[in-house]
Every structure is written in C-alpha cells, then in structure tokens.
Amino acid sequence: MQQNWSQYLRLMIALLGLSLLLGWLVGFPLYGLLAGLLLYLGWTLAQTKRLLRWLAQPDTASEAPDSVGLWGNIFDGLNKLQKQHIKHRSALQERLQKVQQSANAMRDGVVMTDSRGAIDWWNGSADYLLNLRNGTDQGQLIQNLIRLPAFIHYFEQKQYQQPLELNAPARAHLRLQIQISLFGDNDRLLLIKDVTRLHQLEQVRQDFVSNLSHEMRTPLTVISGYLETLSDHSDEVPANWQRALATMAGQSARMEALIADLILLSKIETGDRNLHEGTVDAGTLLRQVCNDANALSGGKQHRIELTIDGPTQIRGDLSQLRSGVSNLIFNAVKYTPAQGQIRVHWSAGEQGPLLTVEDNGIGIDPTHIPRLTERFYRADPSRHKDTGGTGLGLAIVKHVLLNHDGQLIISSSLGKGSTFSCQFPAQRIVASEALPLESGQ
Ligand code: ADP
Numbered sequence: 001m002q003q004n005w006s007q008y009l010r011l012m013i014a015l016l017g018l019s020l021l022l023g024w025l026v027g028f029p030l031y032g033l034l035a036g037l038l039l040y041l042g043w044t045l046a047q048t049k050r051l052l053r054w055l056a057q058p059d060t061a062s063e064a065p066d067s068v069g070l071w072g073n074i075f076d077g078l079n080k081l082q083k084q085h086i087k088h089r090s091a092l093q094e095r096l097q098k099v100q101q102s103a104n105a106m107r108d109g110v111v112m113t114d115s116r117g118a119i120d121w122w123n124g125s126a127d128y129l130l131n132l133r134n135g136t137d138q139g140q141l142i143q144n145l146i147r148l149p150a151f152i153h154y155f156e157q158k159q160y161q162q163p164l165e166l167n168a169p170a171r172a173h174l175r176l177q178i179q180i181s182l183f184g185d186n187d188r189l190l191l192i193k194d195v196t197r198l199h200q201l202e203q204v205r206q207d208f209v210s211n212l213s214h215e216m217r218t219p220l221t222v223i224s225g226y227l228e229t230l231s232d233h234s235d236e237v238p239a240n241w242q243r244a245l246a247t248m249a250g251q252s253a254r255m256e257a258l259i260a261d262l263i264l265l266s267k268i269e270t271g272d273r274n275l276h277e278g279t280v281d282a283g284t285l286l287r288q289v290c291n292d293a294n295a296l297s298g299g300k301q302h303r304i305e306l307t308i309d310g311p312t313q314i315r316g317d318l319s320q321l322r323s324g325v326s327n328l329i330f331n332a333v334k335y336t337p338a339q340g341q342i343r344v345h346w347s348a349g350e351q352g353p354l355l356t357v358e359d360n361g362i363g364i365d366p367t368h369i370p371r372l373t374e375r376f377y378r379a380d381p382s383r384h385k386d387t388g389g390t391g392l393g394l395a396i397v398k399h400v401l402l403n404h405d406g407q408l409i410i411s412s413s414l415g416k417g418s419t420f421s422c423q424f425p426a427q428r429i430v431a432s433e434a435l436p437l438e439s440g441q
Helices: 002-025 029-056 069-105 124-129 149-157 196-232 239-269 282-300 318-334 366-371 381-387 393-403 432-437
Strands: 109-113 119-122 164-167 175-183 187-194 278-281 303-309 313-316 341-349 352-359 407-413 417-423
Touching: 002 029, 002 069, 029 069, 109 124, 124 187, 149 164, 149 175, 175 196, 196 239, 239 318, 239 393, 278 282, 278 318, 282 303, 282 318, 282 341, 282 352, 313 318, 318 341, 318 352, 318 393, 318 417, 366 407, 393 407, 393 417
Parallel strands: 303 341
Antiparallel strands: 109 119, 109 187, 164 175, 175 187, 278 313, 341 352, 352 417, 407 417
16 A cells, blocks of 8 residues: 555656646746646546446446556455455345244244334244234334233333233134343344143143042032031040041041132132232231231230231232231241241332231241242141141232232241242222222221
C-alpha cells in the first residue's frame, strides 16, 4: 500500500511537471499547469461517477469497475472486500438453512416471537400443533392465536421456570405442554410438546386410584363396623383374641384414613374441575383447626400459638383449604415432642397472604425436603411408625396450594424444628367493600 502510494505521488509529480514543461514550451507555464490539474480533476470526477453508479446498483454480486493507478487500487480493494462478504454471507445462509432444516425435522413445535409476541418464525410441527398458517400468521401476535387466559397469563408474566399444559387451540384432542425461553431483547422461543399420551396415562392412573379407593371403602366400612361391634362386646371375646381384635381395629382405622386421603387427593388433583370457590375467613378457619390441634395434642400439652396480622378474607375453596391447613398444623403436633411450641402465623401484606406453621419438633434432614410432597414419601420411616399418618398429607397440601395459585416453602433443620410456609398471591385477598358476598364459614 505504501509502495502504491509513493508510486502514485511520483506519477502526480511527473504529470504536473509535464504540464508545466508543455506550458513553458508554448510560453505559458502556469496555464499548462492549470490545464494539467483540470485534466486530472476531470478524470477523478469520472472515476467517482463510475464508483457511485456501481454502488447504486442492486446487484451486489457484480464486480467493481476496472481502472488504473489509485482508482484501480481502490476498485480492486472493493472487489476483494465484496468477495469476502459474499463468501461469509453464503456460509451464514448455509448454517441458517441447516438450523431451520433441523428445527423442521423436530417432532416438537418451535415458535419464535419478538418481545411483543409477534410471530417471527415457526417450524413444521408448530404448523400442525398450533394450526398456524403460512402467509397470514407471520407477524401476528401469538396471544391472538392462542386466546386461552391461562396461556396469555403465562406468556405475559415472564416466569417460565415451569411449563404450561393446555389443550391445543384448534385440535381439542391434543394436550400440549408449552415451555417458553427468553432470548435476545426479550424475544421468546416457544417449545411445544405433544403430551397427549402422557396426559391420558396420568388420567388412567388418577381414575384407577379414585375408583379403587371408592370400591375399597364399602367393604372396609363393613369390616370396621363388625370390628367395632366386637370391641363393644369385648367381654364375650376370648381373652387371647382381645389383642388381635385391638390390632385389627387400629389397622382398619388406618386403612380408612388412607382411603379417605386417597379419595380427597384424587379429587383435589383434578384441579379446577372440583374447586368450589367462595370467600373464606382464614382467621376463623385457623382458630377452628388450632382448637382441633389442641384436642389432638391431648396429654402432650403442646403450646399452640395463633397470631393474625392483616386482612383474613380470601377467595378459595373452604373444604380444600381446611384439609391443607389441618395437615400442616396436625403434622406439627405429630412431629413435635410433648410440651413443644407450635406457632401459627397469618399475615397479608403486599406480597399476598402468607401462612406459616412453625414448630420446634424433630425437624427434617434438608436432603429430604425436595421430595416431601411426593405421595407416601417419609423423611425417616422408622421414626414415624406411631404417628398414624397416611403419607399423603403434604401431597394434599401441595395440590390445595396449586389449586389456589400458591406455593409451599419448607425449611427445617434436624432436631431443631420445621417451618412450613404457604404463600398465596395478593389477588386472593378479598377487598373489604366486596365482603358480604358469600360466607365461607
Ligand atoms: P405423614 O402422614 O407421614 O405425616 P405427610 O405427607 O404429612 O405424611 O408428611 C410427609 C413426611 O414429612 C412425614 O412422614 C415426615 O417425615 C415429614 N414431616 C411433615 N411434617 C413435619 C414436621 N412438622 N416436622 C417433621 N417432619 C415432618
């Protein structure tokens, strides 16, 4: 480049020298110089025009014009740059095509939207699962195509830790699971899975448990009835049968509790279908359950303390909330040694209603906490033989909270005690002027 530049300078000086010499030969050296400069200016303008014309043409693949000297170097440089650019662009295009082809080959649907929700691109499976139409749906807001309130809420709240399940908008027989990821400038990538088969299997499982529990309830009631009659006439029963009778009565009571919990759980698991919402006074509910907990504690004399802070009227299903709250408070009684302290606290601030049940009982090893709400999961089975629990209590609590858009937070330390917190959304609080709608109590 340096070499080109000094060559070019030399050429310029030679040209000016020549024009000066020619001017001098005809007796007008300055006119000669001027004529030489004008000649050079004209040539430069002509080259600039060629460059502008080339830049203005839409076909970027055509080569820059040929020229000599400095302009020749500029055009060659531009040609080189353009060739590199074309190569780079076709490599990118090829890669993009491969990504699109592989996304199209996926069985799951993929949809890309911008930050508002306008659809940029989708693959073939999304075409089928969401019934998107090429041509018309490009650029449409996805909220206008999937109008289900659950989807719109999920899409707009931007908390995508958990996927959302819903029926396909245009194909009611399909059950879809949608997971959204944020990328770029709040753009969104929707991954849509067809979970119809899994959903059907889950339905079969739920129906099986529910039917079995109902079917077992009748024979068990008969057995328990006879055992009760026999216990009432225990003086007529031979002495060596009395212990067996007491054990049978205890076990049948356990089975009855288990079946009652199974039936309750399968009812709660169905979500909205069995939710009977009204206005519930959490204060009254907690006072009643704490009274029952005192009775359950009996001779163990637990100190059960209830404190209430802020509004207590919430929107919810009284019977489900009663089951959830009872399970938490009764567990605190069951897993806290005699004379232990149990604190039940209700507060309703800006974050929404929060119920905490805190005990200074046996506590739970933190490794068990993530699995506690699974059915029949017990932190340490050997220590819980005598509690008479069904192993379904916390699973019930979890589903009750899910049905009320809340969440359960457990913290505990072994040997020191546990805290179970139920956080409900602020929208569940019933404003005081809207109160005498319906009483949950
Ligand atoms: P269970 O009928 O066995 O009480 P739950 O589902 O109610 O079943 O609870 C599951 C397990 O969680 C219990 O077996 C127990 O190990 C543990 N757990 C629940 N509540 C408490 C508590 N307050 N203190 C210590 N452990 C608890």
